[in-house]
Amino acid sequence: MIWIILSTILVSAAFTGTYFATHNTWDATNAGGFVALLCLVGLLIRFTRPPMSRRLRLTILITAAIAITGLTIHWKVMYSMTHWQYDNIHLIHKVMFHSTALDRMRTKGLKTLEEFHTQQVSRRLTLAEVFRRGTQYIDPDSSIIEIDEDGEVKMMAASVTDTEVVLIAQATIRVDGEHPGFRNFDGSAGAVQDRLRITRKGLFYELEN
Amino acid sequence: MKTDRLHWVWMVCYVGVALILGGILNLALYPSDLLGRSVAITPFPYIFAGGLRIADGLDRFSGNQIIREWKSEHLFLLLSILVSYILAVPSFIWALKERQQRRENQPGRKFPIRIVLAFAIGGAFVVPMLLISVIGPVASSSVRATMQKAQTLVVNRDAVMYELNMMALKAQSSYFVPLGEGGCGGRWMNIQRKGAPTVTLEELQVQEPDLNRVYAELFPQRPSKFVLEVYSEDSLAIWGIGAETWEGSLFVNKDGQQGKTQAHAVVTPRKVIVLWHLESTPHGF
Numbered sequence: 001m002i003w004i005i006l007s008t009i010l011v012s013a014a015f016t017g018t019y020f021a022t023h024n025t026w027d028a029t030n031a032g033g034f035v036a037l038l039c040l041v042g043l044l045i046r047f048t049r050p051p052m053s054r055r056l057r058l059t060i061l062i063t064a065a066i067a068i069t070g071l072t073i074h075w076k077v078m079y080s081m082t083h084w085q086y087d088n089i090h091l092i093h094k095v096m097f098h099s100t101a102l103d104r105m106r107t108k109g110l111k112t113l114e115e116f117h118t119q120q121v122s123r124r125l126t127l128a129e130v131f132r133r134g135t136q137y138i139d140p141d142s143s144i145i146e147i148d149e150d151g152e153v154k155m156m157a158a159s160v161t162d163t164e165v166v167l168i169a170q171a172t173i174r175v176d177g178e179h180p181g182f183r184n185f186d187g188s189a190g191a192v193q194d195r196l197r198i199t200r201k202g203l204f205y206e207l208e209n
Numbered sequence: 210m211k212t213d214r215l216h217w218v219w220m221v222c223y224v225g226v227a228l229i230l231g232g233i234l235n236l237a238l239y240p241s242d243l244l245g246r247s248v249a250i251t252p253f254p255y256i257f258a259g260g261l262r263i264a265d266g267l268d269r270f271s272g273n274q275i276i277r278e279w280k281s282e283h284l285f286l287l288l289s290i291l292v293s294y295i296l297a298v299p300s301f302i303w304a305l306k307e308r309q310q311r312r313e314n315q316p317g318r319k320f321p322i323r324i325v326l327a328f329a330i331g332g333a334f335v336v337p338m339l340l341i342s343v344i345g346p347v348a349s350s351s352v353r354a355t356m357q358k359a360q361t362l363v364v365n366r367d368a369v370m371y372e373l374n375m376m377a378l379k380a381q382s383s384y385f386v387p388l389g390e391g392g393c394g395g396r397w398m399n400i401q402r403k404g405a406p407t408v409t410l411e412e413l414q415v416q417e418p419d420l421n422r423v424y425a426e427l428f429p430q431r432p433s434k435f436v437l438e439v440y441s442e443d444s445l446a447i448w449g450i451g452a453e454t455w456e457g458s459l460f461v462n463k464d465g466q467q468g469k470t471q472a473h474a475v476v477t478p479r480k481v482i483v484l485w486h487l488e489s490t491p492h493g494f
Binding site: 003004007008011012015016019020023024025026028029032033036037039040043044047048051052053056060063066067068069070071073074075077078079080081082083084085086087088089090091092093094095098099102103106109110113114117118171173174175178200201202203205206207 | 254256260269272274278282286291294295298299305309338342343345349350352356357364371374375378379381383385386391419420424428478
């Protein structure tokens with residue numbers, strides 16, 4: 001009984017202490033599991049002392065060794081698999097954003113480029129004028145010119161000059177990019193962002209983060 | 210066997226009853242949906258922890274901020290470790306020891322309620338643990354390998370399709386830019402020069418596709434191969450052949466290889482359709 005009480009205290013301390021130190025559920029589970037394993041091995045050795053028969057003792061210890069080995073391997077596989085799935089879910093989200101952003105900005109960019117190069121020579125407008133003529137800002141006080149139908153990607157005009165128009169695409173919800181320190185156009189940091197430059201020589205697309 | 214309540218047949222029955230009652234109790238008192246954040250006491254706390262990790266991933270996908278604070282799930286997780294490994298297993302082993310001693314020294318007429326309860330409740334945790342310890346490592350490793358292989362193929366396909374979209378963008382952009390400014394001047398094929406293409410694969414290809422940087426950590430991409438066919442002044446097609454192979458596939462790729470992931474883009478000045486040959490999913494018309 002004392003052994004069980006002591007083990008309970010140790011496992012609880014390891015679990016809660018690790019969680020409040022790291023705020024990571026898996027770290028706490030691993031810590032609690034490791035301490036529980038140590039307590040269990042001690043308990044097994046103690047419980048299987050004589051007068052337990054040698055046959056029963058060996059059966060218990062061999063079965064325990066197989067079970068502990070198997071569960072430890074399974075534990076490790078689950079740990080790596082769930083972390084992989086966690087990262088994979090985020091990867092899918094980033095790719096979805098980049099694909100949608102490319103699609104939206106391509107449409108806008110090509111329309112502007114075509115209008116610019118197919119206009120009459122006698123009434124030639126600048127790139128900025130062509131762009132402004134074909135664009136309506138969603139909010140006059142912001143630079144947002146479009147949000148896709150699903151409401152997940154917003155397109156903004158970062159810079160509009162006679163020689164170059166720069167469009168920026170960002171996610172409307174938080175999607176972390178590769179670089180946590182990247183300064184986003186809207187003032188946030190570390191979020192995904194794509195950029196399209198429209199010049200008279202063509203369109204130039206870049207995944208910034 | 211009838212009078213010996215500690216006979217092995219009876220012991221198996223006690224564990225069986227405990228397993229059934231335990232299952233009913235869990236279903237009745239606790240919704241056991243791991244991703245629903247309300248769980249029961251489980252002999253596999255690491256599976257529970259894994260479920261919480263995936264639930265966090267889905268929350269993040271939805272744009273929710275993950276708040277790391279102590280919740281009821283953590284209490285259940287701790288209880289699972291304590292009940293399974295500190296209470297159930299020792300109880301089971303104690304019951305085995307007491308059973309042996311009772312049968313050897315003092316069979317008795319009184320029903321051995323303590324031994325039966327300890328064995329049954331302990332066994333309800335120990336038996337699933339023993340089963341999983343044998344089946345679990347093999348099954349989970351196999352599942353992981355299958356998932357990773359499948360996802361590698363899907364990612365390679367997506368990477369090829371994205372590169373095709375980028376190449377299509379360059380072709381479309383070049384179409385509208387006049388010859389004097391380095392573009393194709395409104396035609397991808399020079400009819401006057403016997404149909405000579407005005408755009409080449411070298412001009413369209415990207416040396417280091419940006420999206421490969423996104424994939425780098427989980428699914429590093431090897432270079433894909435491309436084939437360009439210009440049909441007319443305002444239509445062309447680009448085939449992208451990935452580096453990954455679909456096992457058992459007899460499909461012959463555009464460049465003569467076999468079984469590789471392949472997609473192709475049909476491009477006009479204002480539209481592009483990207484198709485994956487095995488699914489033929491139109492994208493972006």
